Amino acid sequence: GNSVTQMEGPVTLSEEAFLTINCTYTATGYPSLFWYVQYPGEGLQLLLKATKADDKGSNKGFEATYRKETTSFHLEKGSVQVSDSAVYFCALSDPIETGANNLFFGTGTRLTVIP
Amino acid sequence: DTEVTQTPKHLVMGMTNKKSLKCEQHMGHRAMYWYKQKAKKPPELMFVYSYEKLSINESVPSRFSPECPNSSLLNLHLHALQPEDSALYLCASSQVHLVTGGNSPLHFGNGTRLTVT
Numbered sequence: 001g002n003s004v005t006q007m008e009g010p011v012t013l014s015e016e017a018f019l020t021i022n023c024t025y026t027a028t029g030y031p032s033l034f035w036y037v038q039y040p041g042e043g044l045q046l047l048l049k050a051t052k053a054d055d056k057g058s059n060k061g062f063e064a065t066y067r068k069e070t071t072s073f074h075l076e077k078g079s080v081q082v083s084d085s086a087v088y089f090c091a092l093s094d095p096i097e098t099g100a101n102n103l104f105f106g107t108g109t110r111l112t113v114i115p
Numbered sequence: 116d117t118e119v120t121q122t123p124k125h126l127v128m129g130m131t132n133k134k135s136l137k138c139e140q141h142m143g144h145r146a147m148y149w150y151k152q153k154a155k156k157p158p159e160l161m162f163v164y165s166y167e168k169l170s171i172n173e174s175v176p177s178r179f180s181p182e183c184p185n186s187s188l189l190n191l192h193l194h195a196l197q198p199e200d201s202a203l204y205l206c207a208s209s210q211v212h213l214v215t216g217g218n219s220p221l222h223f224g225n226g227t228r229l230t231v232t
Contacts, residue, residue: 031217032217032218034220036223041225042225042226043119043121043205043223043224043225043226044158044205044207044221044223045223046220046221046222049218049220051217051218089157093217093218094217095217096146096163096165096170096171097170098146098163098165098166098168098170098211098213099146099165099211099212099213100146100148100163100164100165100170100171100209100211100219101146101209101217101218101219101220101221102160102163102171103158103160103221105157105158106157107156107157108155108156108157
C-alpha cells in the first residue's frame, strides 16, 4: 500500500541555516510527490511537486528531488528565514479512477526559525 | 490569497444543531474534496467529488453529509455531531485527468475551524 514517512519534528533553526526535512515513501506504481506548507491558522499551500523520477521541484528557494532508487523526496533550503516557520507536509498521489487525485500525507514537520 | 474560499472561518455548534460548511472555487476544477484535520495531525480524506458526482466516501459517519450543487460549490452539512468531531475542515479542488490525474496538485482553502460543544 501507499505510505509516507516523514522526519519527526519539531525542528528549530537559526536564520540563514540550512534546512533538510527527510521524506521517504512506499507506493505501488509511480506516484507524483508533493510538499505542502501550512502556516498557523491557514490551509495547506502547495510548495513544490515532482511527477517522475529524477524530477526536481523548486519554489521560493526550496528544492526536492524525486529519487526512485531511495524512494525519497527530501526537502531542502539553503538559507531559511523567520517567515519559513510553518508545518511542512510531504505527500504522494493516489490517483482515483475518475481522474481526481487523493493525497497520502506524512505526519508533518514543524519548523521554527529563530532570528 | 487562496483561490478556494471556505465559509465560515470559525463555527461553534451544539450537538443538536444543524449547520453547513461552504466551499467555492472558480479555477474550473472538476474535482472537489473534503478533508478533516485534527490538531498536529495531517489531513484525512473524507469525500471526493468528480464532475459533481460523489466518487469517494471514506467511511464517514452519516452525520456528515456532502453536497455538490454545481462545479464551483461544495457543501458539508452537519447534524448531531459529537465533541470529537471538532477539527479543522479543509476543502480542496483539483483538475481532473483520466490519464495523468495523479499529477494534479490539490488547492486548499484556509479551512473552517469547527468546535462542537
